Amino acid sequence: MKNFIDKLKKLNSKGNYSIYLVLIALFIVSWMANENFATWGNLSNISRQIAVGTILAFGQTILIISGMLDLSSGSVLALAGVLSVSVYTMTQSLALSFIVGIAVAVFCNILNGLMVTKFKTPPFIATLAMMAMARGAALMYTKGQNIYQIGDYVVFGQGSWFGIPNPIWFLVITLAITWYLLKHTVFGRSIYAIGGNEEASNASGINVNKVKMKAYIINGIFVGLAGIIFMSRVNGGLPNGAIGFEFKSLTAAVIGGTSFTGGVGTASGTLAGAFIVGFLDNIMVLIGVDSYLQQIVRGAIIALAVIYDISIKTKRKRTKLIKAK
Amino acid sequence: MSLDLFYYEYKVVHREEIMSQEVKLSVSNIEKSFPGVKALDRIEFSVRKGSVHVLCGENGAGKSTLMKIINGIYQPDAGKILIDGQEVQIKNPIQARSLGISMIFQELNYIPEMTIEESLFVGNWPLDKMKKVDWPEIRKRTVALLKEEGLNYSPTTKLKNLTVSDIQMLEIIKAISYQSDIIIMDEPTSAITQKEVDLLFKKIFELRSRGAAIIYISHKMDEIFKIADDITIFRDGKVIDSRPKEELDIDTVISLMVGRKLSNNFPKVDVPIGNVILETKNITGELFDDISFNVKKGEVVGFAGLMGAGRSEVMRAIFGLDPIYSGEILINGKKVSIKKVQDSISKKVVMLSEDRRRYGIIPVRSVKENISISNLNKFIYSGKLHAQKENETVSYYCEKMNVKTPSFETNIEALSGGNQQKVLLAKWLITDPEVFIVDEPTRGIDVGAKYEIYKLISDLVADGKSVIMVSSELPELIGMCDRIYVMAKGNIMGSLEKENFSQENIMRLATASITKH
Numbered sequence: 108m109k110n111f112i113d114k115l116k117k118l119n120s121k122g123n124y125s126i127y128l129v130l131i132a133l134f135i136v137s138w139m140a141n142e143n144f145a146t147w148g149n150l151s152n153i154s155r156q157i158a159v160g161t162i163l164a165f166g167q168t169i170l171i172i173s174g175m176l177d178l179s180s181g182s183v184l185a186l187a188g189v190l191s192v193s194v195y196t197m198t199q200s201l202a203l204s205f206i207v208g209i210a211v212a213v214f215c216n217i218l219n220g221l222m223v224t225k226f227k228t229p230p231f232i233a234t235l236a237m238m239a240m241a242r243g244a245a246l247m248y249t250k251g252q253n254i255y256q257i258g259d260y261v262v263f264g265q266g267s268w269f270g271i272p273n274p275i276w277f278l279v280i281t282l283a284i285t286w287y288l289l290k291h292t293v294f295g296r297s298i299y300a301i302g303g304n305e306e307a308s309n310a311s312g313i314n315v316n317k318v319k320m321k322a323y324i325i326n327g328i329f330v331g332l333a334g335i336i337f338m339s340r341v342n343g344g345l346p347n348g349a350i351g352f353e354f355k356s357l358t359a360a361v362i363g364g365t366s367f368t369g370g371v372g373t374a375s376g377t378l379a380g381a382f383i384v385g386f387l388d389n390i391m392v393l394i395g396v397d398s399y400l401q402q403i404v405r406g407a408i409i410a411l412a413v414i415y416d417i418s419i420k421t422k423r424k425r426t427k428l429i430k431a432k
Numbered sequence: 433m434s435l436d437l438f439y440y441e442y443k444v445v446h447r448e449e450i451m452s453q454e455v456k457l458s459v460s461n462i463e464k465s466f467p468g469v470k471a472l473d474r475i476e477f478s479v480r481k482g483s484v485h486v487l488c489g490e491n492g493a494g495k496s497t498l499m500k501i502i503n504g505i506y507q508p509d510a511g512k513i514l515i516d517g518q519e520v521q522i523k524n525p526i527q528a529r530s531l532g533i534s535m536i537f538q539e540l541n542y543i544p545e546m547t548i549e550e551s552l553f554v555g556n557w558p559l560d561k562m563k564k565v566d567w568p569e570i571r572k573r574t575v576a577l578l579k580e581e582g583l584n585y586s587p588t589t590k591l592k593n594l595t596v597s598d599i600q601m602l603e604i605i606k607a608i609s610y611q612s613d614i615i616i617m618d619e620p621t622s623a624i625t626q627k628e629v630d631l632l633f634k635k636i637f638e639l640r641s642r643g644a645a646i647i648y649i650s651h652k653m654d655e656i657f658k659i660a661d662d663i664t665i666f667r668d669g670k671v672i673d674s675r676p677k678e679e680l681d682i683d684t685v686i687s688l689m690v691g692r693k694l695s696n697n698f699p700k701v702d703v704p705i706g707n708v709i710l711e712t713k714n715i716t717g718e719l720f721d722d723i724s725f726n727v728k729k730g731e732v733v734g735f736a737g738l739m740g741a742g743r744s745e746v747m748r749a750i751f752g753l754d755p756i757y758s759g760e761i762l763i764n765g766k767k768v769s770i771k772k773v774q775d776s777i778s779k780k781v782v783m784l785s786e787d788r789r790r791y792g793i794i795p796v797r798s799v800k801e802n803i804s805i806s807n808l809n810k811f812i813y814s815g816k817l818h819a820q821k822e823n824e825t826v827s828y829y830c831e832k833m834n835v836k837t838p839s840f841e842t843n844i845e846a847l848s849g850g851n852q853q854k855v856l857l858a859k860w861l862i863t864d865p866e867v868f869i870v871d872e873p874t875r876g877i878d879v880g881a882k883y884e885i886y887k888l889i890s891d892l893v894a895d896g897k898s899v900i901m902v903s904s905e906l907p908e909l910i911g912m913c914d915r916i917y918v919m920a921k922g923n924i925m926g927s928l929e930k931e932n933f934s935q936e937n938i939m940r941l942a943t944a945s946i947t948k949h
């Protein structure tokens with residue numbers, strides 16, 4: 108047993124694996140707390156529920172690692188979603204509406220990127236501005252009315268392929284893309300480097316602005332995709348939909364070990380973070396926790412995750428100093 | 433090695449006089465371990481009133497750890513600390529200060545937006561009757577301190593508008609202003625110019641005659657022998673030797689530090705010099721004016737000057753970090769346009785920055801990632817990073833550079849300064865540069881690593897490459913360079929050929945500008 112713990116410690120010192128242990132522990136505890144938790148139906152339900160937020164969280168992860176973030180993702184999701192739905196009701200073309208959804212979100216994120224790179228606006232402010240503008244644009248376009256009768260558009264969020272619901276497919280695809288980009292490409296390395304030390308990255312020959320712009324564009328693709336799935340799942344174009352999703356996605360990323368000081372984070376960590384939130388929400392409903400208390404628990408989890416992250420960092424820093432001196 | 437140009441009001445204190453003083457601070461049997469490392473092993477050490485005790489040793493030898501224990505930052509695992517013969521427990525730096533200990537740190541941590549007066553009294557604000565911070569009092573004391581030290585700044589100047597060396601001087605003033613009896617200085621001269629070093633030494637001698645006990649950590653031999661009364665040498669967490677200065681000489685100290693004899697301080701060999709490879713014609717930037725110089729194949733060209741002379745700024749501009757307003761840069765006789773770092777890398781000009789923490793390392797990432805960051809395109813096969821190719825290259829260069837690291841996945845912050853520097857050198861070597869600019873390549877690193885860096889520079893030019901070496905350590909420039917340009921106030925004041933190399937000649941040019949501008 109001691110041996111096992113030592114091994115775990117060693118494993119944890121190489122990377123941060125505790126998040127996965129928390130996820131497994133939570134799974135087991137939830138299973139014991141309610142027999143309905145670990146059924147295929149329930150788990151598939153959780154996955155579908157978290158899909159939209161998690162896809163946003165992957166974009167968020169890339170941005171946070173490089174020292175940026177996106178507060179506009181919920182609003183841009185709504186704008187891209189309603190435009191996409193609207194195009195579908197006009198043209199009945201799934202392909203065209205899909206492309207429009209993605210394009211709108213990418214356009215908004217190019218603006219985010221320009222504000223950050225060309226005009227040196229802090230990402231927090233730039234995307235805060237975009238958050239208001241995109242929501243306003245969605246409401247203005249729809250005159251505040253929901254768009255109903257979306258027909259076959261529901262396939263994106265409610266259809267399935269090989270027995271697996273489409274949102275889960277999209278979730279897996281965006282996970283794979285994020286993982287591949289972060290792990291195996293120059294772009295990924297540059298993202299980590301910029302988040303670790305932007306000036307040193309520039310002095311190492313990385314085109315910092317270009318990489319940041321790319322990060323926002325990729326975020327835009329994910330946000331657009333999330334918008335399409337979201338509207339499809341709710342059976343309509345909701346200009347007031349997905350309010351607060353930017354914070355949902357930030358939560359998943361932060362719980363998953365993405366560090367707000369930059370340079371640290373993984374796609375799989377974010378996925379685990381999203382599932383921890385999903386499991387918690389689900390089990391709290393299943394065992395009948397008061398819905399106000401649920402909010403408190405959710406908040407406390409974020410605080411705990413960050414406290415843990417920082418305590419690990421200070422501990423590592425201490426050992427570091429020692430070794431260095 | 434002394435600089436005759438500078439005159440020290442140095443009162444020789446005789447050994448008997450020092451021995452007659454009481455021991456101010458002593459530690460006995462201090463031990464400290466960190467996971468996997470025994471940082472300090474049964475340390476015995478003492479310093480008398482009115483004396484300067486120099487600690488030397490390679491990075492990682494344990495000097496700084498011991499000082500952090502004395503300053504209350506770390507707690508020892510075992511052993512005692514005695515002040516005036518009384519055992520004391522030092523739990524934190526505030527307590528250390530109340531015991532009359534103050535410390536000047538090696539690395540500057542300052543808040544750029546703070547004014548001089550704010551920074552001088554951080555954590556030590558005088559309070560008025562209402563328990564409010566007494567700003568008029570702070571102003572009064574700051575003005576008095578600045579005047580006393582002959583620093584020509586207003587108390588409301590922000591630190592960001594000062595040079596690094598001024599900030600370091602302020603730190604020193606701050607430590608002195610506490611009226612401490614025990615003053616610890618951890619490499620205080622690594623960021624200041626010769627002129628300020630003189631000022632600092634004068635200050636140290638004043639403090640000593642006032643009866644303060646001074647512990648001084650340094651790597652610089654000439655400096656050590658100028659100010660030490662006693663010298664203690666650390667190696668691998670142990671005290672190797674501790675003696676009065678009179679019983680030691682530079683070679684002995686160095687060999688005790690590294691545990692081996694350094695036969696030759698500068699391993700530079702003569703190699704044939706070829707055609708001009710890099711040339712600038714009248715380039716002007718924000719902090720330099722009308723700079724023309726050239727570098728030939730196989731040459732090590734030095735840039736000397738006082739802090740703030742504009743040497744680093746010229747190099748930053750050539751490397752594409754800062755803009756050039758006018759003038760031309762020619763490589764192999766062809767005019768080139770360098771607007772960003774990518775341009776200079778593609779022209780095979782690279783630079784090792786003087787500020788390792790800011791422009792060098794990427795802290796939270798691994799040794800491997802820090803090495804490959806400038807070379808990722810070399811490891812790309814159909815859009816994917818080739819892990820094996822990358823690992824092979826990284827391990828080859830780590831071995832070549834003798835980087836001491838537990839693994840390539842180790843966080844770069846876990847390495848000593850010298851090893852971090854070698855990692856950064858490896859990064860640039862992989863780009864296969866023709867012109868390698870090294871700005872203060874040996875600042876704050878230990879003797880062994882210094883020697884390895886000199887060796888690397890020598891190997892590079894032997895291989896037909898060229899090196900531009902910016903340094904504030906004159907012996908280093910004289911030992912390594914084929915030609916030295918001397919800058920002052922943003923201008924090149926002159927260049928020296930090998931036969932005219934001397935510290936005096938360099939300093940004469942470096943200080944000449946004051947009359948010119």
